[in-house]
Amino acid sequence: MKTTNILVRRRITCLFLLAAAFLSLIVVRLAWIQFVRGDELREQGMVNRMRDVPVEAKRGSILDRNGNELVTSISADSVYAIPNHIEKPDQVAAQLAPILLMDEAKVKQIITKKSRFEWLKRKVDFETSEKIKALKIDGIGFAEESKRYYKQETLAPHILGFTGTDNQGLMGMEAAYNKELKGIQGRIVIEHDAAGREIPQALHQYIPATQGNNLVLTLDQTIQHFVERELDKIVASYNPKMAVIIVMDPKTGEVLAMGNRPTFSPTKWREVPQSVWDRNPAVWYNYEPGSTFKIITAASALEENAVKPNDRFYDPGYYQIADRKIRCWKDGGHGSQSFAEVVENSCNPGFIQTGLNLGKEKFYKYIRAFGFGQTTGIGLPGEARGIMIPEKDATNLNIGTMSIGQSIAVTPIQLITAIGAVANGGNLMKPQLVKRVEDYKGNVVREFKPEQVRKVISNETTTTTNQLLENVVFKGTGRNAYVDGYRVAGKTGTAQVVAERGGYASGKYVASFAGFAPVNDPKISVLIMIAEPQGGNYYGGQVAAPVFSSLALDVLRYLGVPEQKNLPKPTKINPWDVEEERIEVAVPNVVNLPLEEAQKLLREAGLAFESKGQGKMVYGQIPESGALVLSGTTVILDLSSGTSQTKQGEQVSVPNLKGKTIREAGNLLESLGLKLEPSGSGLAETQNPAEGAKLTRGSAVKVEFKPPSSDQKT
Amino acid sequence: MRLKKRPPDFVLFLTVLMLLCVGLVMVFSASQYVTMVRYGDSFYFFKRQLLWALLGLGAMVFMMNFNYNNLKRWIGPIVVTGFVLLTVVLIPGVGTETNGSQRWIDLGFMSFSPAEMVKLCLIMFVAFGLAKKGERIRDFKEGLLPYLVVMAIAAGLILKQPDLGTAMVLCGTIFIMLFAAGARLFHLGALGGAGVVMVGLAIALEPYRMSRFLAFLHPEADPQGTGYHIIQSLYALGSGGLFGMGLGQSKQKFLYLPENHTDFIFAITGEELGFIGASLIVLLFIMFVWRGLKIAVTSPDPFASLLAAGITSGISLQALMNMSVVTGSMPVTGVPLPFISYGGTSLLFTLIGIGIVLNISRFTNPR
Numbered sequence A: 001m002k003t004t005n006i007l008v009r010r011r012i013t014c015l016f017l018l019a020a021a022f023l024s025l026i027v028v029r030l031a032w033i034q035f036v037r038g039d040e041l042r043e044q045g046m047v048n049r050m051r052d053v054p055v056e057a058k059r060g061s062i063l064d065r066n067g068n069e070l071v072t073s074i075s076a077d078s079v080y081a082i083p084n085h086i087e088k089p090d091q092v093a094a095q096l097a098p099i100l101l102m103d104e105a106k107v108k109q110i111i112t113k114k115s116r117f118e119w120l121k122r123k124v125d126f127e128t129s130e131k132i133k134a135l136k137i138d139g140i141g142f143a144e145e146s147k148r149y150y151k152q153e154t155l156a157p158h159i160l161g162f163t164g165t166d167n168q169g170l171m172g173m174e175a176a177y178n179k180e181l182k183g184i185q186g187r188i189v190i191e192h193d194a195a196g197r198e199i200p201q202a203l204h205q206y207i208p209a210t211q212g213n214n215l216v217l218t219l220d221q222t223i224q225h226f227v228e229r230e231l232d233k234i235v236a237s238y239n240p241k242m243a244v245i246i247v248m249d250p251k252t253g254e255v256l257a258m259g260n261r262p263t264f265s266p267t268k269w270r271e272v273p274q275s276v277w278d279r280n281p282a283v284w285y286n287y288e289p290g291s292t293f294k295i296i297t298a299a300s301a302l303e304e305n306a307v308k309p310n311d312r313f314y315d316p317g318y319y320q321i322a323d324r325k326i327r328c329w330k331d332g333g334h335g336s337q338s339f340a341e342v343v344e345n346s347c348n349p350g351f352i353q354t355g356l357n358l359g360k361e362k363f364y365k366y367i368r369a370f371g372f373g374q375t376t377g378i379g380l381p382g383e384a385r386g387i388m389i390p391e392k393d394a395t396n397l398n399i400g401t402m403s404i405g406q407s408i409a410v411t412p413i414q415l416i417t418a419i420g421a422v423a424n425g426g427n428l429m430k431p432q433l434v435k436r437v438e439d440y441k442g443n444v445v446r447e448f449k450p451e452q453v454r455k456v457i458s459n460e461t462t463t464t465t466n467q468l469l470e471n472v473v474f475k476g477t478g479r480n481a482y483v484d485g486y487r488v489a490g491k492t493g494t495a496q497v498v499a500e501r502g503g504y505a506s507g508k509y510v511a512s513f514a515g516f517a518p519v520n521d522p523k524i525s526v527l528i529m530i531a532e533p534q535g536g537n538y539y540g541g542q543v544a545a546p547v548f549s550s551l552a553l554d555v556l557r558y559l560g561v562p563e564q565k566n567l568p569k570p571t572k573i574n575p576w577d578v579e580e581e582r583i584e585v586a587v588p589n590v591v592n593l594p595l596e597e598a599q600k601l602l603r604e605a606g607l608a609f610e611s612k613g614q615g616k617m618v619y620g621q622i623p624e625s626g627a628l629v630l631s632g633t634t635v636i637l638d639l640s641s642g643t644s645q646t647k648q649g650e651q652v653s654v655p656n657l658k659g660k661t662i663r664e665a666g667n668l669l670e671s672l673g674l675k676l677e678p679s680g681s682g683l684a685e686t687q688n689p690a691e692g693a694k695l696t697r698g699s700a701v702k703v704e705f706k707p708p709s710s711d712q713k714t
Numbered sequence B: 001m002r003l004k005k006r007p008p009d010f011v012l013f014l015t016v017l018m019l020l021c022v023g024l025v026m027v028f029s030a031s032q033y034v035t036m037v038r039y040g041d042s043f044y045f046f047k048r049q050l051l052w053a054l055l056g057l058g059a060m061v062f063m064m065n066f067n068y069n070n071l072k073r074w075i076g077p078i079v080v081t082g083f084v085l086l087t088v089v090l091i092p093g094v095g096t097e098t099n100g101s102q103r104w105i106d107l108g109f110m111s112f113s114p115a116e117m118v119k120l121c122l123i124m125f126v127a128f129g130l131a132k133k134g135e136r137i138r139d140f141k142e143g144l145l146p147y148l149v150v151m152a153i154a155a156g157l158i159l160k161q162p163d164l165g166t167a168m169v170l171c172g173t174i175f176i177m178l179f180a181a182g183a184r185l186f187h188l189g190a191l192g193g194a195g196v197v198m199v200g201l202a203i204a205l206e207p208y209r210m211s212r213f214l215a216f217l218h219p220e221a222d223p224q225g226t227g228y229h230i231i232q233s234l235y236a237l238g239s240g241g242l243f244g245m246g247l248g249q250s251k252q253k254f255l256y257l258p259e260n261h262t263d264f265i266f267a268i269t270g271e272e273l274g275f276i277g278a279s280l281i282v283l284l285f286i287m288f289v290w291r292g293l294k295i296a297v298t299s300p301d302p303f304a305s306l307l308a309a310g311i312t313s314g315i316s317l318q319a320l321m322n323m324s325v326v327t328g329s330m331p332v333t334g335v336p337l338p339f340i341s342y343g344g345t346s347l348l349f350t351l352i353g354i355g356i357v358l359n360i361s362r363f364t365n366p367r
Helices: A008-035 A036-049 A089-100 A104-111 A128-137 A172-176 A178-183 A221-238 A266-270 A290-303 A339-343 A347-358 A360-369 A396-403 A414-422 A458-477 A545-558 A596-604 A644-648 A663-674 B012-039 B044-064 B067-086 B114-138 B138-162 B164-180 B185-205 B207-217 B229-240 B265-298 B302-326 B342-360
Strands: A048-053 A067-081 A118-124 A142-151 A185-193 A204-207 A215-218 A241-250 A254-261 A313-317 A318-321 A325-326 A335-338 A426-428 A434-438 A444-447 A450-453 A489-498 A505-517 A524-532 A582-586 A609-613 A620-622 A628-630 A636-640 A652-655 A673-678 A683-688 A694-696 A698-706 B095-098 B101-106
Touching: A008 A036, A008 B164, A008 B229, A008 B302, A036 A128, A036 A694, A048 A142, A048 A204, A089 A104, A089 A118, A089 A128, A104 A118, A104 B229, A118 A142, A142 A698, A172 A178, A172 A204, A172 A313, A185 A628, A215 B012, A221 A241, A221 A524, A241 A414, A266 A609, A266 A694, A290 A339, A290 A347, A290 A360, A290 A396, A290 A414, A290 A458, A290 A489, A290 A505, A290 A644, A313 A339, A313 A347, A318 A347, A318 A596, A325 A347, A325 A396, A335 A339, A347 A360, A360 A644, A360 B044, A396 B101, A414 A458, A414 A505, A414 A524, A414 B229, A458 A489, A489 A545, A505 A545, A524 A582, A524 B207, A545 A628, A596 A609, A596 A636, A596 B114, A620 A683, A663 A673, A663 A698, B012 B342, B044 B342, B067 B114, B067 B138, B067 B302, B067 B342, B114 B164, B114 B302, B114 B342, B138 B164, B138 B185, B164 B185, B164 B302, B185 B207, B229 B265, B265 B302
Parallel strands: A609 A636, A673 A698
Antiparallel strands: A048 A185, A067 A118, A067 A142, A185 A204, A215 A434, A241 A254, A241 A524, A313 A335, A318 A325, A325 A582, A426 A450, A434 A444, A489 A505, A505 A524, A582 A628, A620 A636, A652 A694, A683 A698, B095 B101
């Protein structure tokens, strides 16, 4: 046989060289992977094999301005399962379910999940975790987590807010400063196999968590206590729909206390309606400030020299602009008076005149300069801006009503901030809730200094304004706010609640008082706002001013503000001699109009309405068109055709009016289609016809009003 | 023809023994955790591999002493048997299905993979045929076509399983043999081009191959899916560095790297023994090619020459493919690393092939 030929030998040699070359390339490739990319790949592989068990950072505390802890974190065990490690899920579920107070099937479902890590129950109490630890079940572990602890559960929950299960801030400061408070999560890293089991000789790594920063608020725990106490008293006496008290340092804008009703407990927030915890009325609630806003009108007009304290005004008892007659709260009016007296008396016509003298442009300039219509930047979630009629749309009537705090809606924080500027010499300060952020060792991380937004009015103007406001408390409508031993300035306010559909809600009021003390060197400015108080009394001077008196006394004494001896005392105030804003409007004719159009007309006129019967056309209305009624009065619209004429002659029975004020009696009769013929002043004493008598609609009831006897106190 | 036999090539024998030993150790190390988890016995795969290795060594020694010329008489029946088994394995119920492919015939005490046997059969058949053709190999129709047809049938059947890797190794080996036998480069070039097109089609037609193919280019695009094997393999190799993590110290074997005792055993080796260990294995393969092809060049007749070259290149080609896959240099095609990977049939027929080459080495001309 012939030997292998040359060609074959050459080809095989060639093959060897090729094979050797390719295999050498593999060595080169290995070197590239193992040397050049080695560290990177080793690291990535390790990360890939590591499983994290997160270690929660201890959440920072929230402290008051004096360093008292308001909210802090305590540790609690959370129970988790590593489903792969649980050998007898049925047995384990049966053991754990009763201790964890969970459904057995639910426990089993969790511990049989195809997962490496499942929470069974978060933040259990000490006994529960001890019981489970004693069972020593493989695959059941414990992670130390922290749980929020409130030193005083009822203290300022709207400001502090609360956290969710994962300690994430949900509301209030907890939400606004979540980043600062939460800290940095730590980790326990353990090397695992691809199925989630810890491998033999696994790498362990512990990366400790960094504790969250502490938040030092401007709140003063003690003052907050006073505020919560006063709010509780308000709820007990008047059970209002809502109440807000804000105490501020007028010179710095720092909020010393802020409380709301209804309130809630931060640990049980799920148990109350969402509307209670998801908004802070102090920064969210838009309301008509009423006479408290006259402080702004007066200060602006004095600054612009639109009025001087000694200017004379004449109040015939009403002020007419266009078709509206805005009445002074005092029947018959205040007659001739100086501007100082206008302020003392809270005289509506006097203020309307002042506002109109100031003029739209300047009035709007000051309203904006005082911070209305924009958020204050206090840093709480959900702050509202207030509602203002756009300047270009504002009529003289609007300017007139805005002068007395109507046709404008503000938030409590806006108003107290603006009044702080009047108190402190004209500087609008940015309201502040946070003094500083500290790390857990107490080093300052961020500090918030008092911030002046702008200079609004001059020192001289504020001195004059404050003198006028002091007189309001000393001898005017705010006498119930007087604080023995301190010079107090302030203004009462009673306004109607703006109905949801526009116009005013009949019989619903906001009573408020805004004031500050001591006048010569203000330490606190306070706003008390009580929305829809129940039980008859709703005047700011009756309901809110006494709260100021009692609160301011405690706060000023607590702050160590020296009392001034021998201050003159105000004269006693008659319980019925309190202001009442009234706007009378002529009822428009809506008969034979489509319902929607009729409603629109009434809304624009500031009237409420109620429909009777089915239909889309209005066939009758009560009261009739042209009648002068208080704004907010309900107009009854008859939608059933053919019955409108008989309705007019319908009989109604006369209600009992005894003990009612003129206004209450008028409202009640108007709603029945009857007219009031009043005489005298004070509270209703006698009436004719008597209760129960049948009258046709449109008839008048004569009522005599008398001041109540002196032993009757309110 | 010299009848006096010389002793077989000692270097080749030793190289193979060394590879085999490394393989046994690595099969144990790589599979120890998986088998512990799966069967509760760390030695489960090791014991089986050891048994196959001993069986293979016995077969090798037997073939070493079995005159290769006598193989010629058996080629017909062997090839027929190979094809029958390759067909039978595709019948449902006969072939065992694992991971979506039907590659094994379960014999009860062991699984048998016909494709591994057919590779060796075809090498013998082609070597025999080409040796007879001699110069006529330069003619396409007469010299090349018959073998190409046989190869295509075998490859087609293997692809049916489907087992692209083994089919590629088979075709590549036959191609190398045609080259070694002296086929015209023009023909080979055309064939090579056709082969590339076919492989391209095979990849394009099967979506899973396509995604695997793309994954090799950008494994990090889908680290949990198609890129998973390559990424985990690179993690293993990268962790090894120069000296490795130490024998038994692999971390990627904790269920991260799939097939860590079969197709990806080289990655675990690189992780535990480092660059030094991995390159030594490559070096052993270079040595293996050198001795194998040297025997082919110095063998007494064209049949022996082509047979030795075919067996040597088949094994080397498979090793090269496996190591390319593991190092992320080519798309993932599941072929085991000869001598090292776990897999009984593969080891048995590899060692039978080595036995044949060693037998041929006894007839070579000393130069």
